[in-house]
Amino acid sequence: MKKTAAPMLKCVVNGVKVSRAIDSGLTLSDFLRGELHLTGTKTGCNQGECGACVVVVDGKAVNSCLYMAVQANGKKVITIEGLKGKNGDPHPLVQAFADEGAVQCGFCTPGMIMSAYALLLANPAPSRAEIKQALSGNICRCTGYEMIFSAVEKAAGLLRGRGGK
Ligand code: FES
Ligand code: FES
Numbered sequence: 001m002k003k004t005a006a007p008m009l010k011c012v013v014n015g016v017k018v019s020r021a022i023d024s025g026l027t028l029s030d031f032l033r034g035e036l037h038l039t040g041t042k043t044g045c046n047q048g049e050c051g052a053c054v055v056v057v058d059g060k061a062v063n064s065c066l067y068m069a070v071q072a073n074g075k076k077v078i079t080i081e082g083l084k085g086k087n088g089d090p091h092p093l094v095q096a097f098a099d100e101g102a103v104q105c106g107f108c109t110p111g112m113i114m115s116a117y118a119l120l121l122a123n124p125a126p127s128r129a130e131i132k133q134a135l136s137g138n139i140c141r142c143t144g145y146e147m148i149f150s151a152v153e154k155a156a157g158l159l160r161g162r163g164g165k
Pocket of ligand 2: 143
């Protein structure tokens with residue numbers, strides 16, 4: 001029987017064009033971690049329940065453990081490694097998480113930050129309730145969440161102060 005060719009995935013990851021033949025059953029998280037070695041994206045439950053694996057695809061937060069890599073074809077993917085501040089500084093979200101003590105073991109942090117990043121793209125001045133709602137799919141076992149919400153508020157203010165970048 002003739003073997004079908006593996007699908008090609010062409011996308012942009014953290015500003016870099018990627019073109020690969022991939023297994024059609026590969027999840028985006030396995031593609032990012034296993035093929036591109038972007039291991040900042042974590043996997044916990046692999047069932048869409050913890051949010052550790054959140055990345056941003058075309059401006060929207062997605063659980064990359066459930067999102068098939070082929071679905072990213074033609075799209076722009078941003079992972080925690082792609083968040084950069086100006087002049088080599090940490091991105092304001094990363095800085096605010098550090099400043100507010102919003103990181104303890106750090107396992108949830110990349111997913112939290114990417115969910116927050118997608119929120120701030122859509123809504124530069126979210127209320128506390130909107131932040132809680134946007135992060136409701138991200139589980140943190142360590143911090144009690146309040147410092148995380150404060151960090152997102154702080155980063156939103158910093159980003160507004162410099163035109164959203
Ligand atoms: S690993 Fe994707 S939601 Fe938990
Ligand atoms: S800092 Fe440990 S799970 Fe959130």
